[in-house]
Amino acid sequence: MKKPIFQNLVRAARRCAVLGAALGASVALAAEDVSIPLTEQAIEAAGIETKPIEKSSGSDELVVPGTVTVPPQQLHMVAAPAAGLVETLLVSPDEEVKEGDAIATLKSSELIESQRAFLQAAADAALAGEKLRRDEQLYKERIIAERRLLVTRAEATQARALLDARAQQLALDGMSEQAIETLRKERRLGAALTVRAPVAGVILARHATVGDRIQASSPLVTIARLDPIWVNLQIPIGRSVGLDRADRVVMPSLGVEGKLIRIGRTVDPATQSVTAVAEFSPGKSAVRPGQAVQAILRLRGAGGTQWRVPADAVVHLREHDWIFVRADDGFRAVSVKLVAETPQFASVQAPLAATDRVATRGMLTLLAELAARDPNAK
Missing domain, CATH: 2.40.50.100 (RNA polymerase II/Efflux pump adaptor protein, barrel-sandwich hybrid domain)
Incomplete structure (x- = not known):
């Protein structure tokens, strides 16, 4: 599984190495077609091979690695x-x-102390209640003043509040309402x-x-709770532009299909990738937290004519993606818009024809020629 998952990264690293060898200095190519004349003998000596292109169906795929995780909530x-x-x-x-x-x-001495405090509060509340009932009767018979009744009533209210607080503490200690009521009646402590x-x-x-x-x-x-489940997808920064066109996210090996719910706004400096989050309802599928997976993002068409070319045919030079199209006198470097990419194919937008063939091997010579024709190259 690891080879197809990281094939894009390997290809990108190879391209970077080739570009570094070809350029050797700062280059700022314009996004315009560049003619690269080469004889048949030079093409054969450089080991340049070509493959045909085909018109894209309008829907694209992006294959990326990911890790299964549990939603924090x-x-x-x-x-x-x-x-x-x-x-x-x-x-x-x-x-x-x-x-x-x-x-x-658990065996807890703190629980015993909380129970003891609760029973003490229950006894105090009962005593305060009895005192209140007595003073209310005495007040009706005009034996005591109203001020004493008000003080007794406040003491009873305070005793009930303390009892409620002790009961809440027992609840926080893990005792159920039924267990607390049993403790009040039987007055039996338990650890x-x-x-x-x-x-x-x-x-x-x-x-x-x-x-x-x-x-x-x-x-x-x-x-x-493992339903729904999330997958953190690692999207190369260069492929993150078209993620808003993602219709579905599929994990074929696990037989599940989900949706993209969030696209990260920060880039991992180590991998130069953006984290996107996909949500799945796994059902009976064996999707486990921590599992490394491979996901396919199904992308809607970006509009305009799209072409499917071998993934090895696309190279990135500074701020543009390029392909090398076979011409009568050699090759033509064409700036393309990369729409989507899988380990085998890439979907691009460019002024191409169905009969065109693009270079897939021997790219070093073509890149060197492209760099040499840049007016800003030194």
């Missing part, structure tokens, strides 16, 4: 709600879980804590092991 990090000892981990990587499934059990999956998905990684002592908010597992 579909990643969920499950953390320990309280500090404690990891007693058991109940899931393994690549295992599917449903929302509410048990993931791990065991079950961590449950907040969403359905697949376990991508475990970040703790049995026996670890962890702090609150320490990561336990990562859960991901």
